[in-house]
Amino acid sequence: MNIGDVSRKSGLPAKTIRYYEDIGLVTPPRSENGYRAFRETELHKLAFLGRARELGFTIEDCRTLLALYEDDGRESSQVKRVAQDHLHKIDEKIGQLQSMRGTLAHLIDECAGDHRPDCPILEDLAGEQS
């Protein structure tokens, strides 16, 4: 399989696949013309990576997860820890965003949004107490 086929099958852009090779996540052999010659195992790994990235794991997490996946001697607790750490970070981000959202929605609500210049949003940003 050439990179285009793998791209179509995995859903990852060819650029991304080359990048994953650059950073050592996959190591497809080359055919005589210099093209990357992907086997099923690389396709499988790339699909794994695509799914892990969809769940928001960092590239380093992906590297760890891939290594665990290929390690028959792994303990599921190792995987669970990585996932739990990640969940924790997601929760933090959601918290931050919801806090922003709260403030912002409140300010928007108070803003007339008309032709006049008075604006509680700007006043808040400028640190004026309403």
Next chain:
Amino acid sequence: MNIGDVSRKSGLPAKTIRYYEDIGLVTPPRSENGYRAFRETELHKLAFLGRARELGFTIEDCRTLLALYEDDGRESSQVKRVAQDHLHKIDEKIGQLQSMRGTLAHLIDECAGDHRPDCPILEDLAGEQS
């Protein structure tokens, strides 16, 4: 005021303040020794920027908001539109994160997290149907 004072008063790192000058968000004059000499107006702008960044506005949004803040002829509808667009993006991000969170929490819940290698998390990433 030197950059250190402004950094303390605004809560922004000196590096960030220099960066904001680089990209034209503030333009403090210089004293004879070459040091940035901040006035109240720059401090005020920086505090504004810090607050806008806390609410997650992009630097470009900040530029726009600052311009509107200084424009007496603005209409609050212009400000509101920027804020609403931003709110919309925040909601999208929260949605994505909550979707990740849902899948991830479910997988974590199913994983024994013990010494055995069997792991629903890895199975899911590998695309195996449970």
Next chain:
DNA sequence: ATGGGGTTTCCAGTCGCTGGAAGGTCAACA
């Protein structure tokens, strides 16, 4: 004159790609 704490500029790195340029390869068709 020396020390320490400020400040300056500039360059490089972060993360995870993505775009683009310049060129090599291959299969099909005239």
Next chain:
DNA sequence: TGTTGACCTTCCAGCGACTGGAAACCCCAT
């Protein structure tokens, strides 16, 4: 056989919003 056109290759640069570090300058107190 020539020539498209689609594919592939490498390499370099850029995104956003900083952040770290190096080398040098400035100022004040001892």
